[in-house]
Amino acid sequence: MSESTRDHLDAFRDALDEAGVTHETVHGDGATAAVDRAVEEPAVGVPIDVVDGVELPAGVATDFAPTDLRSARTGVTRAALGVAETGSVLVESSERADELVSLYPERHVAVVRAADVVPDVPAATAWLAAEVDAGRESYVFATGASATADMGALVEGVHGPSHVHVVVVDEGADASEPGAQRAREVTEA
């Protein structure tokens, strides 16, 4: 992993903190367990195959009906990108129903590869524009919990999730790396 990617990753985690998003950084083989720690059941999910062999924990249903979607407390999806500048994750709106899974339950757990963290909105938009050029594609930049100030004060958790957690899968990560440590503390807090 290059130096700049490492910088993006640190900036990304700072921006997640800023956006009120909890997060944990793990090696590829630790992803399933990390998702499991973040999930509150019942949970629904779509495959999170960002890295070979990473699978959803057993408690996350991949075969679900609309009522399951409605009653789920957690939805797990992969994210195509992380955006360091804003702490956004880019979630696809595909036939796998990831749009719905990331939107209906009160908790959204997004899994993103460290290598897919880009520095800023221009980089993310350029990537997205290329995707769209390549075919019919739909994505959402999701940043923190859904929120409103329309009822007289800022409230999180409106039509979308009230809590977002990001699992960063860092194939080059050093477990003792300070960023990862801090992230874990945030998760546990």
Add this chain to the structure above:
Amino acid sequence: MSSESRRETAAKIRHLLDTDGPNIEAQARELNAGRVDATAAVEDYEALRSAARAIKEDAIANLPDLVDTVRDAVEANGGRVYVAEDAADANQYVQSVCADADAETVVKSKSMTTEEIEVNDALAAAGVDVYETDLGEFVIQLAEESPSHIVGPAMHKSREEIASLLNERFDPEEPLESAADMTAFVRDYLGERVREADVGMTGANFVAAESGSMALVTNEGNARKCAVTPETHVAVAGVEKLVPTVADLEPFVQLLSRAATGQAISQYVSVLTPPVDTPIPDFDADAFHPAADRDFHLVLLDNGRLDMREDEDLRETLYCVRCGACSNSCANFQQVGGHAFGGDTYSGGIATGWEAGIGGEDAAAEFNDLCTGCSRCVDACPVKIDIPWINTVVRDRLNRGADAGEFDALVEGLTQDDEPAGLDLQKRFFGNVDRVARLGSALAPVSNWLADLGPNRWFMERALGVDRRRDLPEFRRETFREWAANRTSATAAVESVDSRVVVYPDLYTNHVRTERGKATVRTLEALGCEVVVPPVRSSGRAPLSQGMIRTATDHAEAVVATLSEYVAEGYDVVVVEPSDLAMFEREYERLLDSESDALSSVTDRTYEVLEYVYGLVTQRDAPVDRLTGPGDGHAEAGPDAGGTAAGGRSGDHPGVVYHSHCQQRTLDLEAHTVAVLEQLGYDVATTDVECCGMAGSFGYKTDYYEVSMDVGEQLRGQLDADGNRDRVPVASGTSCLEQIESLIARRPTHPVRLIEPGDR
């Protein structure tokens, strides 16, 4: 406007100042502060604005092609595009989509364009229930009111008002009170509406023509749900929302949320290419239907937009991204909100362009005068729309459409202009204030006594709408120009500087605030300049602010003709009044041929007085020690300020608190004044309120006197705040000086009066 309707306007505004005002003010100011911080944090903010504007300019220029492109793209994706000529056409199409879907209910995300066509009423008439899912918009729907702000539709309502509304309507077991409880309750209620809805309707912040993609920006997530949950999705967007490609969204994604809410990015920025691949959740049947069943319609609304595109002056309105920054940055909007400062649909500064463009010119007439042309929104707008100019143009068009009224003959004698007979007398009076001033000086002091006589104030209020509660300007018998002509130049023999300077005798400096003109001459002479004060016509700011463009253009031509001759002979031009300087720098380009060499020769050599002093002192080593610092203690503000400033003697000068003029800020000229004062040793504090509230003639008008004073209240608070209370109030603009005089006990002064050499 008759005195009757002026009273009605005043009464409506007074009411809104008490009801909507406090809620709007708190939120609009917070959003505005957020915008300022969020945009300051962007390194290449100006480049982004330019990039965004360039994309909009090109897109509007190529709009017909983009319509063809998006039609092909959406149809290739499996959707349909309908270009609706007007509101009725759009509504009919949406009704037919709902009928085809056998729709009983529609859920909607917030969209100003659907407000514009009043689609909710059209659907209700067709027997379809419509639910707004944006919480603010839902509150407005329940209250059967109209949005008071284009981004925060329920901004005028307090939490308590919303709670009583919900409690009355839904009668929950536990009365709702906190924002969190209300949000949860409404979310659950609307969640059910979304799950059972047959059609989801959204707007679109942008539409990328080549791929048929649309951007939807929300914080609540309701647009996402409305777009993907029901089987049928109808997006209604103004045709101006088209941009070529998804890549073109980049500057807008970076700008929109910062401008609107001070967020680096909103919670959800969707880039959807409908019909989307998301399977359709059928909550009744508890099954997912295949995405292939999805039905998508993009309704592109014309409703006057294609004509606006051909309209040189209104075209810019189409670049608007509906962020509301012009509302939030506007001092008058902050006080009254969109129910006063808005038309049938749109609100804030840009609303004049929108309402006039979509056929609501009459609606624009109702609120257009609330734009004082202060230009603060020009810097706030992420796509750099010249909003004050649009307001001026529409005001001019409205003037030309007006009928003659009762007092016309009386005022015609006083005024001679190129404007139509039906022009509102108040506008004609203020627009021709140069003639009033000439007579005023010629007849002073009798004119001042007469003007203050009760019966005359009554006439002025009744016929002209000049509020009796305002002090009128006091005309000087000896004008600034006469003074200059009658004296011998006192240019000090300073060899290092050989500047020849024209001091522009603006209307107020020439007839009313003559002392600041004299102080300017003395200051420049002390710094080694040769100074002349030739006869030059008034700038045309007064008629322009009343929408009298033709008259203002006459002024502009005369001013540039005179000044360009001096410039050709090597003179620089120094302007005392910031609003006139702004006129030269900004509006003259609109009024005259923008390629005019004469104009650019003048503007290249024109400076605000303290800006010029700054240049002389910092770049040309002018003898700054000849000017007056705090320790030199020349005294009082004198007749210019009408009283004694709190100026102190050596060692104990209380410092100054400087209020910069709105247009001076837009032109980035505040810093020069502060720098000069500080170099001379003054301890300078500055205000950061948007506007003093006076804005030329605005604060004199009976209809707006109270808004003006309410706006001024913030300035009063800062001028009288701890740490500022003992400082000498200093301001550059005539209006600001007049307003400060009416707000606080201390008499304000122009900065040049502080620094002028003491030996006079």
